[in-house]
Amino acid sequence: MIEVVSAARCVTCDICIRVCPTDVFERGADGVPVIARQGDCQTCFMCEAHCPADALYVAPFADPVPPGSPHADEDVLGAALGEYRRLVGWGGGRTPGSRLDKNHLFTRRLRS
Numbered sequence: 001m002i003e004v005v006s007a008a009r010c011v012t013c014d015i016c017i018r019v020c021p022t023d024v025f026e027r028g029a030d031g032v033p034v035i036a037r038q039g040d041c042q043t044c045f046m047c048e049a050h051c052p053a054d055a056l057y058v059a060p061f062a063d064p065v066p067p068g069s070p071h072a073d074e075d076v077l078g079a080a081l082g083e084y085r086r087l088v089g090w091g092g093g094r095t096p097g098s099r100l101d102k103n104h105l106f107t108r109r110l111r112s
């Protein structure tokens, strides 16, 4: 579930607001998105994947984390912000995940 929007990193591009399939975010007065409907989050990671500033963190849980959880603490998360985007290889200078796919090695063995 979405847990963190980093105001320090956000470049107010609105991309997360537009890509979220369940309309979780609202644009804040300063342009930084606000998690307005966390209960509607489907933990799909699309906002984190699309954020060009690695300003979002979606925790790998279906329910909100309890108060005090490190999964909602931007300072503790540090490099984990935007981790999903890095893992799928989106963003400048990264290798797209599709290029790392090894399934062709498996299917080649099936043909031989």
Ligand code: SF4
Pocket: 001, 002, 019, 020, 021, 022, 023, 024, 025, 040, 041, 042, 043, 044, 045, 046, 047, 048, 058
């Ligand atoms: S994880 Fe998916 S559903 Fe949840 S806020 Fe991000 S885009 Fe919306």
Ligand code: SF4
Pocket: 005, 006, 009, 010, 011, 012, 013, 014, 015, 016, 017, 032, 033, 050, 051, 052, 053, 054, 055, 056
């Ligand atoms: S996609 Fe990232 S940078 Fe853009 S508005 Fe959302 S949090 Fe901010």
